[in-house]
Amino acid sequence: MKTKFLLDPNITFLNHGSFGAVPREVFAVYQQWQRTLENQPVRLLGRKLPSELRAVKSALGSVLNANPENLLLISNVTFGLNLAARSLNLQSGDEILTTTHEYGACLNTLKYLAHKSGARLVQQPVSMPLKSPEDVIEEIWSGVSPKTRLLFLSHITSPTASRFPVAQLCRRANRAGILSIIDGAHAPGQLEIDLAEINADIYMGNCHKWMLSPRGAGFLYAGSAVQAILEPLVVSWGWNVDTPATPEMGLLENLQWTGTYDPSAFLSIPAAIDFQRKHNWINVHMSAQETLSRFLHRFSESFNIPIAYTPEADPYIQMAVLLLPPIKDPEKFQNQLWCKYAIEIPCIEWQEHQFLRVSYQVYNTEADLDRLFSAIEDLMPSFLTTSSHTKSGSL
Ligand SMILES: Cc1ncc(COP(=O)(O)O)c(C=O)c1O
CATH class of the missing domain: 3.40.640.10 (Type I PLP-dependent aspartate aminotransferase-like (Major domain))
Known part of the structure; x- marks a missing residue:
């Protein structure tokens, strides 16, 4: 599906939510x-x-x-x-x-x-x-x-x-x-x-x-x-x-x-x-939700941080937030994801929390999420604050 869009094929675009993308x-x-x-x-x-x-x-x-x-x-x-x-x-x-x-x-x-x-x-x-x-x-x-x-x-x-x-x-x-x-x-x-x-x-x-x-x-x-x-x-x-x-x-x-x-x-x-209609959008929703759910669980287990959603709330479809451990300078974190890894994704500060908001549109694949995962693994250590470990368990 990526080829059906005009998006630059050399970037990982995980921010459909901000301004969309047109087939x-x-x-x-x-x-x-x-x-x-x-x-x-x-x-x-x-x-x-x-x-x-x-x-x-x-x-x-x-x-x-x-x-x-x-x-x-x-x-x-x-x-x-x-x-x-x-x-x-x-x-x-x-x-x-x-x-x-x-x-x-x-x-x-x-x-x-x-x-x-x-x-x-x-x-x-x-x-x-x-x-x-x-x-x-x-x-x-x-x-x-x-x-x-x-x-x-x-x-x-x-x-x-x-x-x-x-x-x-x-x-x-x-x-x-x-x-x-x-x-x-x-x-x-x-x-x-x-x-x-x-x-x-x-x-x-x-x-x-x-x-x-x-x-x-x-x-x-x-x-x-x-x-x-x-x-x-x-x-x-x-x-x-x-x-x-x-x-x-x-x-x-x-x-x-x-x-x-x-x-x-x-x-x-x-x-x-x-x-x-032509691309059977109900299936697109369901498969995006399943993929995001798997990714949220993988992220949560690997970084030992809670998922930002309870199962009974069932609140996301193609866009979900990943809770981050407290990091220094979220704006710089977002910029580095873009400048060093060509990953476009917003890093959001909300109340006392910091999130990455992942959009998963029909042109995305699990490989995009793998690239995000590796980039976070790479970047995270230099952004963690001293309180990261004590705070990460509470949302
Ligand atoms: C929840 C919500 N409301 C309103 C808007 C504003 O949309 P627009 O800039 O197209 O007016 C946005 C934009 O991202 C949004 O996320």
């Missing part, structure tokens, strides 16, 4: 759209775009089990969260509930929102290793107070590569009258997503990570109850004070145009979906 045939479709655009810019942008985007939303809706009319195409999750969060009319004293596992840029958006509105941001600790889904729900829910207005959660977390039981939490939030926003940046393409079952008020996902589309392609799902409150983050042709949008006009469609842009990444989403 050759999907990239060819992307370039074809760019040529179509260049061939007659007005035909695509001025005439055909609305119907082409409707076709993209229909393809996306079928894999996400969502009504295409509840989907807005967005360039990325960061944009989606800004659009959603800044549409909310939070008041001083309101509370936004989230966890300690969220992505930094999204936390920044929530902090900005709290700062502007006077609301309080509550970051609920969720213990690592994750416990059972029921325990995780209780840990998160214990942060709810009568003032909670918004629940913001990752479906798959960035620093700890863990899956949260979002459907159960959205249901509970819904019953309590709390708005739910789910950050699905890592979920589409890594999980079978059923948006009807999750029933979040707002769910945002990236297609340019695990769904293998070109970068700049994501979606925002908004249930019909919340569509009316969404305001354009960028005011453009869709919004008109004299003729406000009505549900018949399609409330989300009115947010779609944000000024001139290149829609080629959006228009390539169906090709990425086809690629995954």
